[in-house]
Amino acid sequence: MIVGHSPGGGYDIYARLLARHLGPYIPGNPTIVVQNMTGAASLVSANYLYGKAPRDGTAIGLIDRGLPLMAILGTNPNVRFDPAKFTWLGSASSFADDAFLLFARKDAAVKTVEDAQSPGGPKLVVGVTAEGATDKDVAILFRDVLGFNFKIIAGYRGGNEINLAVDRGEVDARLTAMSGTSSSRPGWFLPDSPMHVLVQFARTTRHSRFPGVPTARELARDPASLTLVELAELPYQMSRPFVAPPGIPPERAKALEAAMMKASNDPNYLAEAASLKLDVSPTDGEAMLKLVGRLAQSPPEVLERMKALQSGQVAP
Numbered sequence: 001m002i003v004g005h006s007p008g009g010g011y012d013i014y015a016r017l018l019a020r021h022l023g024p025y026i027p028g029n030p031t032i033v034v035q036n037m038t039g040a041a042s043l044v045s046a047n048y049l050y051g052k053a054p055r056d057g058t059a060i061g062l063i064d065r066g067l068p069l070m071a072i073l074g075t076n077p078n079v080r081f082d083p084a085k086f087t088w089l090g091s092a093s094s095f096a097d098d099a100f101l102l103f104a105r106k107d108a109a110v111k112t113v114e115d116a117q118s119p120g121g122p123k124l125v126v127g128v129t130a131e132g133a134t135d136k137d138v139a140i141l142f143r144d145v146l147g148f149n150f151k152i153i154a155g156y157r158g159g160n161e162i163n164l165a166v167d168r169g170e171v172d173a174r175l176t177a178m179s180g181t182s183s184s185r186p187g188w189f190l191p192d193s194p195m196h197v198l199v200q201f202a203r204t205t206r207h208s209r210f211p212g213v214p215t216a217r218e219l220a221r222d223p224a225s226l227t228l229v230e231l232a233e234l235p236y237q238m239s240r241p242f243v244a245p246p247g248i249p250p251e252r253a254k255a256l257e258a259a260m261m262k263a264s265n266d267p268n269y270l271a272e273a274a275s276l277k278l279d280v281s282p283t284d285g286e287a288m289l290k291l292v293g294r295l296a297q298s299p300p301e302v303l304e305r306m307k308a309l310q311s312g313q314v315a316p
Contacts, residue, residue, distance in 0.1 A: 001019050001033065001034045001060055001062070002048065002053070002061035002062070003016075003034060003035070003045070003061065004037060004039075004043070004044065004046060004061065004062065004063050004064060005041075005064070005129075006038050006157045006161060007036055007158075008160030008184060009158040009159030009160045009180065010179065010180020010181070010184065010240075011042075011064070011158075011159075011240065012036065012160075013180055013276060013278070014062065014092050014093070014180070015062045015240075016034055017273060017276065017278065018092060018263060018264075018269075019032040019033075020032075020269075020272070021263045021268060021272075022259055022260065025259035025262040025263050025266075026259045027255055030058075040078065040130045040131065041066070041129045041130040041131065041133030042062075042064040042067065043064075043067065043076070043078060043131075045061055045063060046061070046063045046243075047079070047080040047081060048061075049061045049063070049081075049086075049243060050081035050082075050085075050086065050245060050246065053244075054245070055245045055246070055248050056248065056249070056252065057244065057249070057253070057256055059244065059245065060242060060243065060244045060256060061242065061243055061244070062242050063241055063243055064133050065134055065238055065239050065240070065241055066137055066235055067083070068235065068241075068291075068292050068295060069137075069231075069235055069306075070131070071083045072292075072296050072303070073310060075131070075307055076131055083292050084292055084293070086246060087243060087244040087245060087248050087253045087256075087285070088241070088242075088243055088285035088286075088288040088289045089242040089243060089244055090242055090257055090261060090264070090287075091237075091238040091241045091242065091288055092242070092278075092282055093179065093239040093278070093279045093280065094236075094282070095177075095236040095239045095279065095281070096281035097279050098177055099178045099200040099201070099202060099207040100138065100175060100176070100178075100201040100236065101176060101177070101178050101181070101199070101200055101210075102173060102175050102197065102199040103173055103174055103175075103195045103198075104124060104172055104195065104196060104198050105172050106193075106195065106196055107194070108125075108172035109124075109172075110122055110123070110124040110149065110172070110173075112198070113214060115149075117146070117147045117149070118149070119147075122149065123149045123150065124148070124149060124150055124172050125153060125172040126139050126151065126153065126173045126175065127153050127156055127166065127170070127173070128153070128154050129155070129158060129162070130154060130155060134236075135159075135162075135175045135176065137232060137310060138201055139152050140152065140309060140310065141216075141232050142199070144309055145225045145228050145229070145309065146216065146221070146229075147221065153165075153170075159174075159176055162174045163184060163185055166195070173198075175201070177279075178279075179277060179278045180278070182277035182278075183276040183277055183278060186277070197210055199216055199219065200214070200215050200216070201215070201233065202233045202236035203233075216229050216233075217230070224305070228306060228309065231295075231302055231306055234294065235291075237283070237291055238283060238287075238291055239279075253285075257284060260282070261284055264282040265282075
């Protein structure tokens with residue numbers, strides 16, 4: 001099992017959890033070995049899985065949820081895969097009870113959403129990974145579409161490295177999923193935490209855990225901005241996407257997909273996920289492939305605006 005992000009972050013936690021429970025549901029009861037293959041927000045691992053990994057069902061992987069949209073937009077010449085041709089196995093989470101949160105240090109100059117959107121106001125220094133990762137894409141969206149005063153520091157290997165940078169005060173804030181953070185940084189949710197939540201993303205409504213925190217949709221300043229927010233939120237419906245290389249024998253692909261769905265409903269898996277405070281709302285491979293199709297079939301003008309945004313140009 002290839003994981004495109006570094007150890008200790010949300011993707012890694014989900015991957016290792018599934019790896020501990022998947023084997024018994026695969027014919028032959030194989031041992032699952034997790035290997036972290038970091039680089040470019042899991043683009044290195046996605047290219048490997050697509051073009052170099054064995055096509056016999058012995059190699060699977062967890063890639064960043066933002067890669068299919070990046071491939072569709074064509075913003076990165078290093079993409080070596082067609083997202084529609086991956087063997088989609090399923091997602092461990094569809095974000096049904098999750099939220100992508102903007103955490104900020106309480107001692108940062110930016111204290112509120114109003115501070116963050118104030119023209120000429122203080123900047124919030126936000127740590128992100130790399131191009132194609134949803135944390136960087138969302139940070140750019142917040143800055144260039146929602147008008148947040150962000151200074152974006154990119155290039156961290158993974159979420160754990162950003163957490164450490166936040167703890168040390170190297171950056172003021174980060175964008176990350178509630179579920180993974182509940183496991184990796186539970187102290188951030190406590191009343192005496194040095195962190196607080198400013199905005200929640202990938203939510204049509206406010207999460208019950210944060211009734212006083214606005215959603216990105218609420219902060220959209222006009223219909224065009226709202227459309228971009230909605231497009232950027234679509235990948236979260238396959239928040240933890242597991243794939244295998246294209247061209248796997250159909251019976252093996254079906255066996256792997258079935259195994260993932262069965263493992264996701266295993267009582268021991270569910271108990272461990274609950275102890276880690278992870279969102280468990282799995283979707284199967286067919287649903288993920290349909291979602292890739294929905295992304296590709298977005299209105300051309302919306303895709304062009306998103307492409308301009310992710311290419312470093314302010315979206316119209």
